[in-house]
Amino acid sequence: MPAPGGDGGLPMTVGQWLEHWLAARAVPRPSTLGGYTAHMRMYLAPYLGQIMLADLSAAHVQAMFTAISRQHATAGTPISPATLARVKATLRAALNSAIRAGHITSNPASRAELPPARRPRAVVWTSARVEHWQRTGIRPAVAVWTPAQTAAFLNSIRGHRLYAAYHRIALRGLRRGEACGLRWCDIDLAAATAVISWQLQQYGGHLTLCPPKTARGERVIALDSTTVAALRAHQAGQQTERVRIGDGYHDSGYVITCLNGDPMAPDRLSRCFRQLSAAAGLPPIRLHDLRHGAASLALAAGADLKIVQDMLGHSSIVLTADTYTSVLPEVARRAAEDTAALIIAAGCLIPGTQRRRRPGWRSLRRHVHTMIIGGLSAAHPARQIAAPPSGDYGSQAGSWDSRAGGSQRQSTPLPGQRVRYRSRA
Numbered sequence: 465m466p467a468p469g470g471d472g473g474l475p476m477t478v479g480q481w482l483e484h485w486l487a488a489r490a491v492p493r494p495s496t497l498g499g500y501t502a503h504m505r506m507y508l509a510p511y512l513g514q515i516m517l518a519d520l521s522a523a524h525v526q527a528m529f530t531a532i533s534r535q536h537a538t539a540g541t542p543i544s545p546a547t548l549a550r551v552k553a554t555l556r557a558a559l560n561s562a563i564r565a566g567h568i569t570s571n572p573a574s575r576a577e578l579p580p581a582r583r584p585r586a587v588v589w590t591s592a593r594v595e596h597w598q599r600t601g602i603r604p605a606v607a608v609w610t611p612a613q614t615a616a617f618l619n620s621i622r623g624h625r626l627y628a629a630y631h632r633i634a635l636r637g638l639r640r641g642e643a644c645g646l647r648w649c650d651i652d653l654a655a656a657t658a659v660i661s662w663q664l665q666q667y668g669g670h671l672t673l674c675p676p677k678t679a680r681g682e683r684v685i686a687l688d689s690t691t692v693a694a695l696r697a698h699q700a701g702q703q704t705e706r707v708r709i710g711d712g713y714h715d716s717g718y719v720i721t722c723l724n725g726d727p728m729a730p731d732r733l734s735r736c737f738r739q740l741s742a743a744a745g746l747p748p749i750r751l752h753d754l755r756h757g758a759a760s761l762a763l764a765a766g767a768d769l770k771i772v773q774d775m776l777g778h779s780s781i782v783l784t785a786d787t788y789t790s791v792l793p794e795v796a797r798r799a800a801e802d803t804a805a806l807i808i809a810a811g812c813l814i815p816g817t818q819r820r821r822r823p824g825w826r827s828l829r830r831h832v833h834t835m836i837i838g839g840l841s842a843a844h845p846a847r848q849i850a851a852p853p854s855g856d857y858g859s860q861a862g863s864w865d866s867r868a869g870g871s872q873r874q875s876t877p878l879p880g881q882r883v884r885y886r887s888r889a
Contacts, residue, residue: 478520479513481567485558494667494674503554507532512555517567522575525555529576545581552576583786586756589613589747597747607749608757611764620744626736628691628698629720630754636685637758637776640730640751641665645673646719653695656687660777666729681777695719759784 482504489500511528512520529548536543556573563571584605587593597603609617614634621627633643641663650659660683665674676682687695698719705723706713714725722728737751749757755776762772773784812820 476517476567477513478515478517479509481517481562482508482513482558485561489561494672495665498667499550500554503551507551508555508558517562520559520568520572522572525572525576529578545579546583548578549581552578585786586753586760588760589749594747603748606753606756607747608753608760609746609749611761613746614754614757614761617741617744617746621740624740625698625701626720626733628694629733630737630740631694632691633751633754634758635688635691635761637755637762638685639663639677639755640733641674642676642681644718644720644728644730644733647717648699648719649717651687651695651719653687653692656689656692658685658687659683660685664727664730666731671727671729676777678777678779680779683774683777685775 486497486500486504489497507528511531512524515524529552532548532551533543552573556571559568559571559573562568586606586608587604589607589609593604593607618627618631618634621630629643632638633640636658638646638660642660645662645664646658646660647662650661652658660676660681662673663676663681665672702721706715706725709724712724716725716727718727720728720733734751737754738748741748759772759776762775763769767775769781769785773781776784778784
């Protein structure tokens, strides 16, 4: 397709270039194309479409983002910084293509300033957080179940026909598109492995088979014995459905199917999950949060972070550490106790060596400290020598205390005992 404005050197608007760029762009997934189309229709074309491409400046782009934020705030639906960042990324990609085509020399979108977009960190549904949600209705943006809550959910749906799908997501961390796109030919139940090479995406009311989200998304995952047993039971149930429906059954080859054998849309899997989790009386989470929970459970079980990265199919271990490994309370408590134990163990060593102190060193040190503060000698009582204090006293060792009435009393100190001499008129 020829670029607009190329015939006769006529100038073009930003809207004309965006339409050309979108039509000529080859994207690997329909969902990406759908995101670009939505950004252009809702934001880029209404605010920037009539501006000449050569006249577009950073001030125009900044004014667009300011107007978008104010419009959503007025409507009572604040737009998230993450959505603004995605709109900016779409415009920046289109203008970079215009630079390569020679229509402009710089990218105004790269100089626009947006509020920082922070990825929400998953929190755990502890008993205190559940009580707060039940009392106020306020829930975290991203939350994961505890191991007990996950087990309660799986036990509550054990007889459901989609039990194997949710079991696999909760334990192995599949994305919902990956779970729906898994085929029986990708699973080796004897070797307890599954190959993740495709995912199902829904776009425009149609299902499309696409590659995984990233290159690292194509992976081989290990299946535990409980997952293998759930898949065998699911396979037997699918055979029963095929026999019962008869000629109307469509053998699509997918693991997760509708009753007639057609592949299931990811949105339908999410809707069913919300209904089942609410019926189980558990705090609300998204289906994708089961993926978060799988990483946290693997970490709590002692799995290495690299293994968790490979299980989830992340291209960077930083994403795994920052987003999907929400530390469960018992894991954090165990780490705190291990740290305290390390300090205590180090205090039992003789400084500069690896030799441990004798068990009674603390009590001995306290005893010596008490004697020094009290003015007592640390020597054996038989070796102690009491120096006579100054003042009037008799020739005998001791003290004379003259009291009213003329009575006198002599006190003889015991070995090692501190004596106070007093003299009264």
